[in-house]
Each structure stands twice: as structure tokens, then as C-alpha cells.
Amino acid sequence: MLFDSHAHLDDKRFHDDRDEVVARAVAGGLTGILNAGADMFSSARAVELAAKHDIVWAAVGIHPHDAKDAREEDYDRLAAWCALPKVVAVGEIGLDYHYDFSPREAQRAVFVSQLDLARQVGKPIIIHDREAHADVLATVKNEGKGLAGVFHCFSGSVEMAREVLKMGFYVSVAGPVTFANAHKLHEVVKAVPLDRLLVETDCPYLTPEPFRGRRNEPAHVRYVAEKVAGLLGLEPEALAARTTENTKRLFGITV
Template identity: 50%
Template sequence: MFTDTHTHMDNKSFDEDRHDALMHAYESGVTRIVNVGFNRETIPTTLKLSEDYAFIYAAVGWHPQDAKDMRPEDLDEIEELCKRPKVVAIGEIGLDYYWDTSPKEVQHRVFREQIRLARRIGKPIIIHNRDAHQDVLAILKEEKAAEVGGIMHCFSGSWETAKACLDMNFHISFGGPVTFKNAVQPKEVLARVPMDRLLIETDAPYLTPHPHRGKRNETGYVKLVAEAAAEIKGIPLEELAHHTTENAKKLLQLS
């Protein structure tokens, strides 16, 4: 049994074959999926997926790229939605200095507001971090994010950054890049992450793993991530699947 802790199967690229792709994933052993809604458009479609499929859960939050569009009532809505039993986390939230579509000071404010909400209601958070390692770590520490913990989504940083996240009660999640031949650092970090803090994901339709790189990613490909992670860890695939699923179940309170 595999658990994909981060996917976007509500993406428009799945409009023609979404159900088939989800059924293929389920039949391949992907028995739990966390679909992530990250703005005004994708939160409703994420919620609908979680309502339509028993094995799909939802995370809702405001992505840093869209931070400039978040209004106070959007934060209130996230708080209300978190009362639903299948909404298991606030995310994805964080900082993105690569695209820089929202001013940094706005990203920081929206990030902090959502961490404070998570602490107030006791929900774990899913972190998006692109080219902003030091600022992400600083804000997580200043806002006492360790109280709720969460997931460092599609981790791409150094072991030193990973260790700082682990020390703040976060799990480290890896996706398609660990299957790439030239992805040395993610593999080195994955090898050192304790088994009880390791998670896997696809981030579909993005970051497609080898050998499908360059094509649309889908949640069923999480098995390829698991196979690469098991090889890096030097353990059987079944053991890797068991540990990562149990970690997700415990952190996100999945049934």
C-alpha cells in the first residue's frame, strides 16, 4: 500500500481521464492520496475530489505564488474548511523566490498567518519552499510551527536544512527527482532521513519520475518514487511502503 502525500489530481490536465488515472493508481496499490488545494480556484476542486473518492483526502491553504490574492475572508474560509473530517492539513504554504509572483513581504505575511491558524486549530502544515531555505526556516521557528509539525513537500535542500526541519517536528517528503540519475543531493538527504519521518509523493502533474520524465505525472507513479527510495535506503519495497504509509496515517490522521 502506497500513500501519495501531495498531488494535484484536480488539475485541468486530468479533465479527460481523471477517473481512469485514479482507478489505475488505486489498483496499483495507492490506497491513500492527499490532494492539495492552494488558491481560490483549486480549493473547491480539491474538496470535491475528497468527497467523490473515499481514498482521497484534502489539504487546503494559500500558495506563496498566489499570496497577493489572499483576502482576510479566505483565511476564515480555510479555518472553516478545516472542520471537515477529510481536510487533514493546511497547505501548501510557504515561500517561493523562484517565480516571485507575489512580493516577498506579502508572502511572509500570508505564510505567518497560516502557521498561526494551524497552531490555533491544531492542524499540521504542508510547506512549499523554493529558493527560500533560510527564510522558511526562520519563519517556522519564529512562529513556533513545531507545535503542529507537518511536511516539507518535495524536499530539495541540503542535509543541514533537512536536519533543521526534523528538529522542528517536520517530516521530509520526496518526489520524482529522487529517480533522476543526476539528483545527487536529494538521494543523499533521503538516505539520512529517519524512517519514521520519511514520506513520498508525486506532486502530479509536475515532477514526473523516470522513466516518464517529460510527460504528465500522475499519482500512480508514486510507486516509482517508492522503488527509488527503497533502493536508496537499502530495504525491501514493502518495508518502505509500510513505513511511509504509517508515517502519513499518524501525522495526518488518515484512516
């Protein structure tokens, strides 16, 4: 039983066959998919998908790419969504210094506002961090006290992973862990305690081997789990059970 802890089923690349994608996930043994919002529109779609599919839960939030468009009234709407039973997190939120689609000052301001929102609504957070490791860590340490959450699609070092763990956060790995040259990520996996590890697809992005270069989907989380299990010397079923348990514990999912 697997749980894809981070997906974007609302993406336009699923418009023609979204129901079939969900059906393949169920057939592939998934017990859950967490669909993360990236802006107000995709967050609304995440809420709709969670209401439609038993296997889907939602997170709502404003990605750093869209921080420049955030409005004060958006936070009230995010808070209202967080009151719904299948909305289990605020995310994905954070900083992205690779593309800088939003000014860094705006990214940081919206990140801090959503950390405060998560505290107010009592939800864990899903953190996006791309080429912004130091600022993300500092912001969470200074502004995110008392919050739980996960650094999704982790791309930092073993040393950074240890800092994340000290703060009580989880580490999630995606398709890149299956890549032959992902030596740093392999070492991270080995350094993270099994009870703090999640697996994800981040679909439709970051497709794992052997499907690299094609559209990703939740059913492919099994390839991430199998690679992680191999790195840790575990049977895939045992790794799947532990990461699913971790996902449900972090996000308060009881079914």
C-alpha cells in the same frame, strides 16, 4: 500499499480523465492520495474530490504564488473547510523565491497568517519551499512553534534536513529522487530517519523516471518509493508500508 502524500488532481491536466487516474491509483495499490490546495479555487476542488473518492483526502491553503490575492475572508473559509472530516492539513503554504509571482513581503505575511490558522484549527501544515530555505526555516522556527507538518518535495541540503527534523517535521521526496544527477537528494534520503520520511508525486508535475517529460499521476509514486527503497537497502513493500504509516500518523488518517 502506498500513499501519495502530495498531489494536485484538481489540475486542469486531469480534466479529461480524472476518474481513470484515480482508478489507476487504486489498481496500482495506493491506499491514499492527499490532494493539496494552492489557492481558494483549487482548495475548494480538493474538498470536492475528497468527498467524491474514498482514496482521496484534502489539504487547503494559499500557495505563495497566490499570496498577492489573499483576502481576510479567505482565512475564515479555510478554517471552515478544516472542520470537514477529510480535510487533514493546511497547505500548501510557504515561500517561493524562484518565480516571485507574489511580492516576498506578501508571501511572508500570508505564510505567517496560515501558520496561525493551522494552530487555531489544530491541523498539520504542508510547506512549499523553493529557493527560500533560510527564510522558510526562520519563519517556521519563529512563527510555527507547536505545529507539525512536512516539507514537501524537499530540495534542501542534508544540513537543512537535519534542522527540519529537529523541529519535529517530516521530509517528503518526489520524482526528482529518481533522476540520475540527484546526488544531493539521495544523501538527504539516507540522512532522514525512516519514521520521518514521506513519498509523493506532486503530480502533474515532477514526473519520475521512466516517464520523465510526461504528465505525472499518483500511480507513479511507486517509482519514487522503489528508488528510495533502493537507496536505503529496503524491499519496496517495506518502504511503502513505513511511508504510508508515516503519512497517516502525521495527518491523523485512521482508515
